[in-house]
Amino acid sequence: MLTNRRVIAIEWGDCDPAGIVYFPRYLEWFDACTAALFERAGLKKAAMLDRFGIIGIPLVDVRARFIAPSTFGDSVTVDTRIAAWRRSSFDVEHRLLRGEAVAAEGFETRVWTARDPSAASGLRSRPIPPEVIARFK
C-alpha cells in the first residue's frame, strides 16, 4: 500500500501558552498529509476535484492520540496511508514521529462528496471510482 512521508517544521505560531503544539494544528497537518498522499498517487487535489466532479473529501469522523508533546523548532515526520476503502468512504491513518518515537496518531474517515441540490445539506456521497483506489496499490 502506498505510504507518504512528510516532514513538518513546527513553528512558534503552532504553539500555545504552555509552549507546546496547540492540538488542532495536528489535525491541520494530518489534513495536508492526506492531500500529499493523494498527490503522491497522482491525484493533485485541484485537478482531482475537477476531474471527478467532487467538492472534496470531507471528514465524517476524526480521532487523534497525542502521546508526547512537541514544540517550536522541532521537526517531525508524518507517515500517511489509506487503511480501508469502502463504497463511498475511506479511512486514513497518520503516524507522527519525532525521531523514532510515535508522538501522535491520527485517524480520519472521509467521504467522496459531490454537490447535490436535492440534499438537505447540498452535498451527497458518491461511489469512489475504482481508478482512484487502484492508484494507491
Place this chain on the structure above:
Amino acid sequence: MLTNRRVIAIEWGDCDPAGIVYFPRYLEWFDACTAALFERAGLKKAAMLDRFGIIGIPLVDVRARFIAPSTFGDSVTVDTRIAAWRRSSFDVEHRLLRGEAVAAEGFETRVWTARDPSAASGLRSRPIPPEVIARFK
C-alpha cells in the same frame, strides 16, 4: 452535572474552498468551549493555572463526528459537559447544534498537567484536586 452552552458565529475565515467549515476549526471551538465550561464553574483558565500550579489541561485523545456541514453566516450552539473524572484525567463531551439538530460531536480526554523537569517531556500528570471536581456538581 454542570453544562455550558455557547453560541458560535461561523466566519468566512473558518470555511474552506468547498464553502463549509474547515474541520480543525471545530476542534478549536470545542477547546474554547471546555475553557468556557471551566469558567462557568468558577475556574477561569489563567487564574486556575496560577492557583493549581499546572501548565494546562492538554489533550491525550480527541474524537469528533461531523454529521452535517455548516457554513459562514450560520450560528451554532455547543453544549459542553464533563463526562467522566479519573485520578488525573477527565473526559469532556461537546454537542454542536444547528437549530435542534446535532451537526457535530466532540470527545476530549484531557490531563491535569504540571511541569516536571525530571520527565522526558518536561511535563507530568497530577491528581485533579477534589475541589476542582466539586465545582462541576
Place this chain on the structure above:
Amino acid sequence: MLTNRRVIAIEWGDCDPAGIVYFPRYLEWFDACTAALFERAGLKKAAMLDRFGIIGIPLVDVRARFIAPSTFGDSVTVDTRIAAWRRSSFDVEHRLLRGEAVAAEGFETRVWTARDPSAASGLRSRPIPPEVIARFK
C-alpha cells in the same frame, strides 16, 4: 457613518508561547468584524455574494498596529467603520479596545471582486454598486 462594535473573547488557542495573542489572529478578527459591519448594514455575506455576483471582498493591502498585548481570558471590543469608498475598492478601519485604551488598530483596503475567466488571476474588480455604499450612511 455606520459603525459596528463587536466583543471578542480571547482564547487559549489564540495565544503564542509568550502567552500573548499570536498577531495573525488580530487580522482574522478584523476580517470577521468587516463582515459584521456589512451584516449590520443589511448585507449578510453569503446573500451579498449571491445577489451581486461577487466572490468576495479580498484585501489588496492590510496594516495593523499593536499597541498593547492581550492574553487568554481578556475580553476586547472592536469598533469598525468604512473610512473611504472608491470606484471598486474601499478602506476599512478597526480600533481594538481593552477597556478604554486602544490596544490595536487595523486598516484594510478591499476590492469588490468577481470571477473573470479572461483575467490572468481569474478574478477582476467591479464597480461597487451605489446601493451598497448607500447602506453605510
Place this chain on the structure above:
Amino acid sequence: MLTNRRVIAIEWGDCDPAGIVYFPRYLEWFDACTAALFERAGLKKAAMLDRFGIIGIPLVDVRARFIAPSTFGDSVTVDTRIAAWRRSSFDVEHRLLRGEAVAAEGFETRVWTARDPSAASGLRSRPIPPEVIARFK
C-alpha cells in the same frame, strides 16, 4: 545582507470559500519566515530566547500587500531579509514569489522584548545585542 528563501506549499486548509489563500495565512507564513531567517543566522528561536532572556520578538506594526491570489496546490517562495536595525526594534521585509512574479509583500516592525513585572503590560523592550545584529551581515 543575509537573505533567506523558503518554499511554502499552499494547502486546502489555507484557502477560503473563494478558493484563494485566506489572507491572515500570509502573515503566519511571514512570521515563520522571520524565524527561519534568524535560524539561518545561527539564532534558532528557542535557544535565542533562552540565551538572551527575551520572551520573543513581537510585532508592533505589520503591513502586507496582496498583488495576485494563490490557491491550494500552488508552491510559492518567500525571500526574507532585515531592512533596518534600530536600538530595540527592527524591520523585516518579505517578498512572496509565484514563479518570477511578486504575488505578495510583507513588512514587519518587531521589538526585542523581555518580561518586566514593573511595566503595565508585563513586557518591555530591550536593546538588541550587537552580536545578534552582527550575525546578519
